[in-house]
Amino acid sequence: MTAPAKRSRPARRRRRRRGEDRIKPVRLALLDLLGLGLLGLRTRKLRAVLSALGISIGVATMVVVTGIPASSQRALMEEISALGSNMLRVQPLAGQAVPVKLPEEAVGMVRRVGPVTEASAVANTHAAVQRSDLIGDDDFSGTGLSVLAARRDLLSVVGGKVFSGRFFSAADEQFPTAVLGYRAASQLGIGEIRENAPPPQIQIDKSWFTVIGVLHSVPLSNDLDNAVLTGWAAAKKTLRFEGNPTVIYVKAREDYLEDVRSVLPATVFPEQPGQVQISRPSDALAAKRATQHTFSSLFLALAGVALLVGGVGVANTMVISVLERRRDIGLRRALGATRGQIRVQFLTESVGLSLLGAIAGTLFGVLIDIGYAAHQGWPTVIPLLPVTGGCLGAVLIGMAAGVYPSVRAARLPPTEALAST
Template identity: 80%
Template sequence: MTTPAAPPRTTTRRPRRRIDGPVRPVRLAPRDLLSLGLLGLRTRRLRAALSALGISIGVATMVVVTGIPASSQRALMDEISALGSDMLRVQPFQGEGAQARLPEESVDMVRRIGPVTGVSAVANTHAEVQRSDLVGGEDFSGAGLSVLAARRDLLDVVGGKVLSGRYFDAADERFPTAVLGHKAAHRLGIGEIPATGPAPEVRIGRAWFTVIGVLHSVPLSSDLDNAVLTGWPAARRLLRFEGNPTVLYVKAREEHLEDVRRVLPATVFPEQPGQVQVSRPSDALAAKRATRNTFSSLFLGLAGIALLVGGVGVANTMVISVLERRRDIGLRRALGATRGHIRVQFLTESVALSLLGALAGILLGVLAAVGYAAHQHWPVVIPPLPLAGGCLSAVLIGMAAGVYPSLRAARLPPTEALASA
């Protein structure tokens, strides 16, 4: 019996898959792009630190050359403001036959003017002051001293300070209490106000007033140095004071000071505005404005120079950084990386390197500016514009400096990129 022959074996081939259209390249996730861009910073830390150093120096220079002059400007502006560059003095016209008196409600009327930031008043009571008790065997007289009714907010407006004791509060101004100007206290033989025990007294008119405070010299209003101040309600009750202010002290925003000066006469005395005198803005205001304009021009010039120096440093370091890594570019191209991958990798690295350098430069610049301002006893001022401008300019310049070399390297064939390394 014969065995039937086995059927011939047939080999089945799988049909080849046809690819219709171009092959889509693999897209990297943002996390992978960030990790790939930071790879050069992690593996070449010294080179990255040296590259970021140029960026840091440029940004730090910009912060320092703007922060230190800004602190100096603020200190100078504070000194000029202390000279009364924002204050006006209002009083009735002083002349032959002048009988104008400011109305009682003039303080409230001036306070309604928009740019006004503060207003206070004093009034001459025309009372006489004396101290007849013997102090050290000497009789102290108050001849030549003026007795002024003062409001509680007077020191805030004129920039006065208490040397000893205290100023009027809501209770003190209703009782027979007095605060002496710096020279008036010396004339009356009154120095430091005791914290405990009986306080010195002065006789004003027919009443005795307890002295509760002595003022420092007031540079903005020297007439207060020779004055004996009493509370406004107490003066009306005890000194037969009618309540009409003699002098108004007005503080306003400096940019609107001239406008406030023009409307003050009609506001204070609508019936006869010509009978009201308003002081002119002090020369300190003109000096302050000229100084501000000069410093603004200086800031722009220094910031522009520092930004230019920083930009050159960023471009130089980023171009060298990209050119030194052409071999890495060729190797990645040989392993299948596309030109887009190369461009995005180096763009990410450029932005990261520039941002890290900018942040380090801001920190160094702020520390240097704060330290110098503290050493000079200036107020610390760090303009926010150089901080934001330093980061933005460093990133933009880093991108511009890193994109072009990476584009050029991405166009090279892998073999040529490896051979040129």
């Protein structure tokens, strides 16, 4: 009976050296660790809300101080773009002994340039306009007015708007119809075009044209204010117009505006590119580019300070939580919880506080941005980078704030923790 006992004693020692007789701690699943970490948030709701409030204020500050300037900047960019920062004007050189005629296909060739977004044209028909056939050719009412053939997409390129009536449709441009510039309508004595009233008529080169619309003043092209516009096809049929554009309006992507300007002369008039004049980019483009590169670093610094203050609040809350829960920690250690599980519990609680504050702060900041932008009439812009960066920064701050409390909780001896009051 003694021999087996002697044989078993070395075997037990070997197993002990291999660690087979040690009590292995229970491995907790991820959901169990998450539930333990969030237990403090569920049982101490008021403290959790107050602790998360510091983080939420920091994140909301970051969202607001980046979103409101971004909305203001977008509104300013739209106003500057309305000044024609991306528009070029192409026309033959003035003062030539032999007038240069741009080819009729010039507009189509310009549209094939990659960065060009829109292109349209007008052409001087050199026709005379009169309000009535009872007025002589030398009457002052027709002085200074030019008759221009216009393409249907002209208004979208030059930013023009109709004051009353309508602009040319596909059917209108085939018939003798006219649209008057703002000053031309006043000079010809034509006011608002009413739908139920007979449209007024004017005489252009002994042909009668029906006035279908009057334009607002066009800031990007003042010469259109003194012009009588006719449809491109109708001008060819009625006014002996040959189809050669006089002025081509080009809109292009702002990043490539200088490149487009350099290739336009050879594009519109390959035979003699030196006879083509291209307007330089508007000064508004330089102002727009300068505005795009400005950003308020002071606001970002204030948001960073707010986040840091929120992180200090979370750290303070977690340290106090460790002190208040020493008996719970000791009981868990006595029941077999490892130091790693204690650390994960308090670290998860710290990150949960920060994440809760980050989500609440983001929602609150976005609502403030939307409300303020709507009140100012600006487009709402929520920069994704600051928002995601603020949330990620809040989580990282929560992790950093929870490191020391979690380590301190894990180092508490079970006997000392259970003996504390």
